[in-house]
Amino acid sequence: MFSIHRCRNGVAALLFLLCALPAFGQSFRVQCPPTTTLHPQALPRGAGEPAYTGPSVTGQNSQPTGVVNGAIKCQQISGGDGYATMGDGTQTYLFAFGPLSGLADIQKGLPGTQFASVFNTVGNASTDPTYNGAVGLVPDPESTPPGQLTGHVDPRQIMDIGVMNGNMPAPTMALDEDDEFFLTLTNVGMIMRPDLFEQHTVHFHGYPNASAFFDGVPDASVAINIGASFTYYYLAPDAGTYFWHCHVTPPEHLQMGMVGQIYVRPRQNRVTTATLYDSLVTQQQDPRTKCGTDILCSTPLPPRNSVMHAKNKSGTPTLYAYNDGDGSTAYDVEYPLQIDGFDPNFHFVGMTFNPEPFTDNKDKHFLLNGRS
Ligand SMILES: [Cu+2]
Known part of the structure; x- marks a missing residue:
């Protein structure tokens, strides 16, 4: 992340001084x-975001072959x-x-x-x-x-x-x-x-x-x-x-x-299962956010209902603000808004x-x- 340039030719004192200057440079x-450990295969250009299919591989030995x-x-x-x-x-x-x-x-x-x-x-x-x-x-x-x-x-x-x-x-x-x-x-x-x-x-x-x-x-x-x-x-x-x-x-x-x-x-945007609730159950088995083992587990599962992964008014899959499990944070329009003074x-x-x-x-x- 840093690049530190070293002088390769610092034998003569004067030369060393001259070329020591870039040593302070970045x-x-x-x-x-x-690719990375968590994403070992490069996605081809235009592939889009992969669907969420199950608990993620953590890169730890306990899960050598994960999703x-x-x-x-x-x-x-x-x-x-x-x-x-x-x-x-x-x-x-x-x-x-x-x-x-x-x-x-x-x-x-x-x-x-x-x-x-x-x-x-x-x-x-x-x-x-x-x-x-x-x-x-x-x-x-x-x-x-x-x-x-x-x-x-x-x-x-x-x-x-x-x-x-x-x-x-x-x-x-x-x-x-x-x-x-x-x-x-x-x-x-x-x-x-x-x-x-x-x-x-x-x-x-x-x-x-x-x-x-x-x-x-x-x-x-x-x-x-x-x-x-x-x-x-x-x-x-x-x-x-x-x-x-x-x-x-x-x-x-x-x-x-x-x-x-x-x-x-949220992951909920990328689930392919029929009901949001079932996808949330899967997500809560994910080692990275599992209740009982991870500080990110904040809420118990909401009550079960059977809302389908619906389409919005323009016919594309609805997007959600959070992993709500019941579609309650669905929205149609996406627009960033920042309030400053x-x-x-x-x-x-x-x-x-x-x-x-x-x-x-x-x-x-x-x-x-x-x-x-
Ligand atoms: Cu600044």
Whole structure:
């Protein structure tokens, strides 16, 4: 995840000094493996999300041959700055995340989260409006054999698209329960604040088993420097609607705009059994969420009824917010909604080189999806 360049030719003292400088450097990279222990077979492009067929293999010895559920999903975001346009046309300065993958989907208001087979493609998001892969991903000239997609990127493409491209809300993320999610944060710097050397992180609220390494609280975790990338890893554990934010000086970076949404769609969307209830019984036998052995088991089974896995008004299978077992969280329309408030004075001062007035901070703009 980090790339540390060592000097290979540091014999003469002067030479060593000259080439020691890059030793402090990091670099942009993306990480999106096509296979993992939990997902040993790469999904072909266009395969879609596999159906939920039973308890997942955990990778532990007790279950050497288990069912593989879900897929590998990947996303890249920038940490940087940008502007929001208020209802009266005022341009309000943001510290913000921007999209660096799934740009074609983001333009349509969809999440920027992609299957590994889509993320790991080479294309030019500046010229191709249909490109959903990782911005900057190019063949690695130093791979064996040369030309493999190893996560090596062309930083120019990332800077061309990522600089001054931050938005609030941050790029939407959406995955399915049982997915493995590789989220790369690439810090492109804040071009309006060259006096700052701000790090950024991703801190995922409501994520119960976060390892400290991927938790994004900089006091106890990793924070990402300008010019560097870091890939967070999450095993989507529990269906629901969550939010995430940068945890570097959180009152400032959150107020300035570094907050977005993450949706974990329930297994119930992918069951093929006749009744939702029976599928829920199967799900509750899953070692990862089984009652009695896992902290994620929160509720007993609801009363049995025989609701079929119904079609919605447009004739496609109904989607659900949670694994409810009885269809009670079915919905027809999917739309991300984020409510924010911010103080335009604080944002204005945040664009200058003066200290921000934390004690005078008072939200005056109330925002729905970034619009006042
Ligand atoms: Cu930040």
